[in-house]
Amino acid sequence: MMSTRAEKASTAARDTTRRIAMGKRSGIWKEELFKYVLILCIVIAFVTLLALIIHSAWLGRSRLDLNLITQMPSTLDPETSGMQSAIWGTVILMVGVLVTVVPLGISAAVYLEEYADTERWWNRFIELNIQNLAAVPSIVFGILGLAYVVREGFAFGPVAYAGSLTLAMLVLPTVILASREALKAVPDSIRQASYGMGATRWQTVWHQVLPVAVPGMITGTILAMSRAIGETAPLLLVGATTFVTFNPDSAFSGAYTAIPVQIFQWASRPQPEFRELAAAGVILLIAVLLIMNSAAIWLRNRYSRYDL
Amino acid sequence: MSTTTRTDRPSVVLVAQSSRWGEKLIQFWLGFCAIASVIITVGIVLALFSPLPEFFSRVDFREFFSTDTWAPALATPSFGVWNIVVGTLNVTMYALIVALPAGLGAAIYLSEFAGRRARKVLKPILEVLEGVPTVAYGIFAFTFVTPLLRDNWPTWLPGDLGDPPGIFSAGAAGIVLGIMIIPTVASIAEDSMSAVPRSLREGAYGLGSTRMQVATKVVVPAALSGIVAGFVLGVSRAIGETMVVLLAAGASPNMTLMPNESVLPMTAFIGRTATGDISAGTDVYFTIFAVGALLFTMTFVMNMISIALVRRFREKYE
Numbered sequence: 001m002m003s004t005r006a007e008k009a010s011t012a013a014r015d016t017t018r019r020i021a022m023g024k025r026s027g028i029w030k031e032e033l034f035k036y037v038l039i040l041c042i043v044i045a046f047v048t049l050l051a052l053i054i055h056s057a058w059l060g061r062s063r064l065d066l067n068l069i070t071q072m073p074s075t076l077d078p079e080t081s082g083m084q085s086a087i088w089g090t091v092i093l094m095v096g097v098l099v100t101v102v103p104l105g106i107s108a109a110v111y112l113e114e115y116a117d118t119e120r121w122w123n124r125f126i127e128l129n130i131q132n133l134a135a136v137p138s139i140v141f142g143i144l145g146l147a148y149v150v151r152e153g154f155a156f157g158p159v160a161y162a163g164s165l166t167l168a169m170l171v172l173p174t175v176i177l178a179s180r181e182a183l184k185a186v187p188d189s190i191r192q193a194s195y196g197m198g199a200t201r202w203q204t205v206w207h208q209v210l211p212v213a214v215p216g217m218i219t220g221t222i223l224a225m226s227r228a229i230g231e232t233a234p235l236l237l238v239g240a241t242t243f244v245t246f247n248p249d250s251a252f253s254g255a256y257t258a259i260p261v262q263i264f265q266w267a268s269r270p271q272p273e274f275r276e277l278a279a280a281g282v283i284l285l286i287a288v289l290l291i292m293n294s295a296a297i298w299l300r301n302r303y304s305r306y307d308l
Numbered sequence: 309m310s311t312t313t314r315t316d317r318p319s320v321v322l323v324a325q326s327s328r329w330g331e332k333l334i335q336f337w338l339g340f341c342a343i344a345s346v347i348i349t350v351g352i353v354l355a356l357f358s359p360l361p362e363f364f365s366r367v368d369f370r371e372f373f374s375t376d377t378w379a380p381a382l383a384t385p386s387f388g389v390w391n392i393v394v395g396t397l398n399v400t401m402y403a404l405i406v407a408l409p410a411g412l413g414a415a416i417y418l419s420e421f422a423g424r425r426a427r428k429v430l431k432p433i434l435e436v437l438e439g440v441p442t443v444a445y446g447i448f449a450f451t452f453v454t455p456l457l458r459d460n461w462p463t464w465l466p467g468d469l470g471d472p473p474g475i476f477s478a479g480a481a482g483i484v485l486g487i488m489i490i491p492t493v494a495s496i497a498e499d500s501m502s503a504v505p506r507s508l509r510e511g512a513y514g515l516g517s518t519r520m521q522v523a524t525k526v527v528v529p530a531a532l533s534g535i536v537a538g539f540v541l542g543v544s545r546a547i548g549e550t551m552v553v554l555l556a557a558g559a560s561p562n563m564t565l566m567p568n569e570s571v572l573p574m575t576a577f578i579g580r581t582a583t584g585d586i587s588a589g590t591d592v593y594f595t596i597f598a599v600g601a602l603l604f605t606m607t608f609v610m611n612m613i614s615i616a617l618v619r620r621f622r623e624k625y626e
Binding site: 030031034035037038039040041042044045046048049051052055056059103104105107108110111112115116125126128129130131132133135136137138139140141142143144146147148151153169172173176200201202223226227229230231232233236237260263264267268275278279282285286289290293297 | 328330331334335337338339341342343344345346348349351352354355356359406409410411412413414416417418421430432433434435436437439440441442443444445446447448450451452484487490491518519520523541544545547548549550551554555575578579582583588596597600603604607608611612614615
């Protein structure tokens with residue numbers, strides 16, 4: 001007798017709990033609809049990404065061959081035109097960005113994380129400045145490069161390194177922010193132990209902190225480079241000439257172009273053959289970016305279990 | 309005497325107090341690298357604003373800010389900057405119609421509804437979306453979205469709005485731009501929603517709220533300043549984006565808010581002028597800097613608002 005009563009009560013209680021949990025009281029369809037609308041918001045973004053890739057691959061399908069890599073751009077002969085000079089231009093540009101931004105960005109991050117007293121107004125100002133710089137439109141960096149890297153200031157002229165320096169300034173905040181995150185993740189106990197052994201601040205940073213932070217810094221740098229590789233607008237201003245049929249002489253002499261600039265140039269021509277070339281170029285660029293991003297994500301996951 | 313002061317110091321001063329000059333030199337170099345970012349900002353401000361006196365000695369200040377015809381390269385040029393500012397606002401408006409609801413929705417889903425595994429898959433894809441080069445989005449807008457709009461245009465709409473767009477349209481550029489900035493809006497909004505303390509949610513559940521009620525009536529209001537920060541940064545990105553508008557919005561400086569017409573946003577003007585032959589010292593050359601200065605000022609104000617909002621939010625919950 002007693003047991004059945006208790007059973008009944010507990011079934012009723014469980015029922016009520018379930019009903020509340022399932023939102024039965026206030027029309028479950030509203031809850032479901034809300035959820036599907038939210039999912040739709042994400043799906044819009046993904047469908048666009050898919051459509052972009054499929055559309056470009058379809059449009060450029062006839063041009064996705066070795067000619068794209070081995071041939072020089074040509075205005076007369078779109079059938080066999082390629083983008084060899086643009087690929088070389090991008091390689092030279094990226095090497096220039098890398099050697100410029102990595103020492104600068106990592107040093108700045110080390111200063112802000114390991115040396116700076118964040119109570120001081122100037123250090124806070126530097127942080128605020130980096131946050132703002134990260135959101136300055138890329139074309140504004142192009143104007144900066146045009147004024148002080150190409151024409152006056154450094155006055156390099158329209159050479160590849162002028163483009164590298166402009167892009168390096170553009171991605172500097174990304175490298176600094178990522179390197180700071182990597183440094184923040186290094187436990188303080190390591191620093192204290194090192195100081196306790198009598199190491200100086202720099203000895204601690206160089207021998208203890210940096211080795212642990214390197215994977216995170218590499219990830220951040222790869223992501224910054226993948227941003228730099230796709231940037232077009234600033235290069236238009238600093239003289240990545242849109243039509244070059246030869247490889248750049250060096251980083252400091254001769255005309256150059258880059259993959260995204262070449263794609264832009266093709267896309268703005270009226271003939272459909274050049275549109276196809278542009279689409280094939282987009283696929284090439286996205287493939288390179290996917291490889292870089294996967295490498296970054298792999299590195300992040302590989303070392304994120306680095307228990308300390 | 310000196311020993312007593314030493315013991316009073318906090319333990320952080322385990323750091324060897326070395327007067328080695330190498331140590332000082334390294335610190336100096338690191339500090340200089342940090343200051344380099346400030347030098348870049350100063351460089352931007354100087355590059356944009358120092359040509360302005362020369363520009364305004366050639367172009368009437370009032371003409372620049374109060375007329376609305378934009379034709380700096382013509383034989384009888386006119387410099388009404390409102391024209392291209394409205395062009396920028398036009399494209400930005402359509403971008404926001406897409407990006408604000410979709411970005412907020414995506415953020416609510418990721419923060420309140422998605423399971424752990426779904427998040428682990430969805431967030432990297434959003435990152436990839438953010439990493440697609442803008443020139444690819446531009447070509448997509450130009451060769452895919454524009455024809456799509458043209459073929460499916462609601463021609464029953466009244467007046468000029470019923471005309472299908474030509475090869476360039478503000479609407480196509482705006483839609484693609486909007487999708488492009490969804491990750492920006494979503495990631496900042498999601499960060500701030502995730503930072504809302506669990507206790508607020510559990511309190512609401514305890515009072516019998518459903519998931520939707522918790523999301524819309526508790527989490528969103530609590531994370532509002534962070535969400536607005538994401539919106540503002542999204543607007544700033546839309547205003548400053550160049551390649552999509554350069555390829556898809558066109559080159560005709562029409563002063564209009566219509567989605568089916570071609571407009572010339574500020575960034576498209578700068579990009580288009582830069583790809584042509586410009587010789588230093590001409591009026592058009594100086595126009596690049598004047599428009600750039602205006603663009604920088606607009607985005608700077610928004611970035612600062614966004615940064616301030618994020619800080620306020622952090623102080624509240626962290």
